[in-house]
Amino acid sequence: MEAHFNSPQPPHSPADSPLFVESRILVVDDDPAICDILFHYLADLGVRCQACQDPRSAAERIRAEDFDVILSDIYMPGMTGHDLLAVCIEHRPLTPFVLMTGSPTLENAIGAIRLGAYDYITKPFNLDFVSLTLNRALHYRRLALQNRAYQENLEQQVEERTRELSEFLFHAVQSLSHALEARDPYTQGHANRVARLVIRVAKELGVDEKEFTALRLAAQLHDIGKIGVPDSILQKRGKLTDAEYEVMKDHVNIGHKILSPIPSLREVSRYVHEHHERADGQGYPRGLTLDQIHPHSRILMAVEVCDALATQRCYKEAWEIPRIIAYFQENAGTIFDPAVAGALIKVLETEGDSFLRSWNDGL
Ligand SMILES: [Fe+2]
Known part of the structure; x- marks a missing residue:
């Protein structure tokens, strides 16, 4: 399987995005060459990248650790990328999952999105295209986290207001009760x-x-x-x-x-x-x-x-x-x-x- 480097990078390439710095991306591919290329490319962008050739051990990592994006091959021995996607959806629903495959058919692409994948990359890939896709996935991830924090905050506020209202109601009831007892x-x-x-x-x-x-x-x-x-x-x-x-x-x-x-x-x-x-x-x-x-x-x-x-x-x-x-x-x-x-x-x-x-x- 072949991967193409595209250097030097054009100005304002997605690879310049600050979103990459310190982001956690998991790469899963049984092909050591692909793992190696992506690992070094992403590490150079400031990503805290992990590369894994065994999909089963990748599944364990997904259960144990929260990644910002997961980039996975589809056809791997022991466990497919689709199985790994299911693990991600179950345990890390806010982590965008990008599938890669060497058999680019429309059917495959539609199938991946239907299963809940964030996006789909075909091999051999262009690294600019990879960084563009990952950059969009990181944006999506940031928005999803912000949205969750906003929702949690909103729920907390609603809970607080509800508690204040019930306390007010309880005190109002007690006052009414006391008014009767006074008479x-x-x-x-x-x-x-x-x-x-x-x-x-x-x-x-x-x-x-x-x-x-x-x-x-x-x-x-x-x-x-x-x-x-x-x-x-x-x-x-x-x-x-x-x-x-x-x-x-x-x-x-x-x-x-x-x-x-x-x-x-x-x-x-x-x-x-x-x-x-x-x-x-x-x-x-x-x-x-x-x-x-x-x-x-x-x-x-x-x-x-x-x-x-x-x-x-x-x-x-x-x-x-x-x-x-x-x-x-x-x-x-x-x-x-x-x-x-x-x-x-x-x-x-x-x-x-x-x-x-x-x-x-x-x-
Ligand atoms: Fe009565």
Whole structure:
């Protein structure tokens, strides 16, 4: 196989390109003469060139090292240039791969490009043409690396902004929660307690972790509509009259109205709206039946009741765990979703005491 030197080089030849200096180019050819010619030619251009006559060992080098360009023969014993190209695409997708062959047919050229080669050189080659092709490949490589860095930076920025936004949302939710607690000290800690137990029950039910943020926000905000209930009713000690109870019930609609305009809280506002619906359709505000109530709303509803039972209210003492468990057993299928009641009972049986202890400690 013969290679032609083209010297002296014309002015502004691609070989003058600064892209060659310190670039890493791997040459693979079973013909030692071709390896030798290309190695010295590229080394003179400032390339940190590696030449390899064994395609299998070239494949190992590609797996271990990142090259700026790979220039490979097609027909070699043991492994073809096409096989080597596949290794490159798998392990080094940003490294342009240039194939060389002594049988220049259009079919071969099209085949090489289809397989993912960057370009195609025929032998015997002109070294100016080689340097022109490699120069273009190095340009392509630089752009690909810049593009990847830009994308990574963009992804990082999006991640940062998303985190900032969720933190902002979380703090805004806490402020809203505190606003309610300031008006109704009776509910102090209620939202936090419900949030903790809601997540525990959701885990027991195998709910996808991606859903936890919405569930936690809904737990924090479920009674936010009480902001719109008059003090005389909200802060009344003792049982509400029927008329007062009707006003109090409106807190689910008010909560829904407060939250639904915020697009990222649309699901949350649904859970808030439904947190007093019952499995048998006897709940409020819409009297939905089990299959019409979102599964997350069913968890929120059951946990809120559990919290109300477990804590002291002006009209009742705090219930012990066994009594709460019995209540959920009796009302699974009527008030509560049986699956949710089952999961809640399981959590109460194993961790109920520790939940109650942390609640009583004000956590
Ligand atoms: Fe409520």
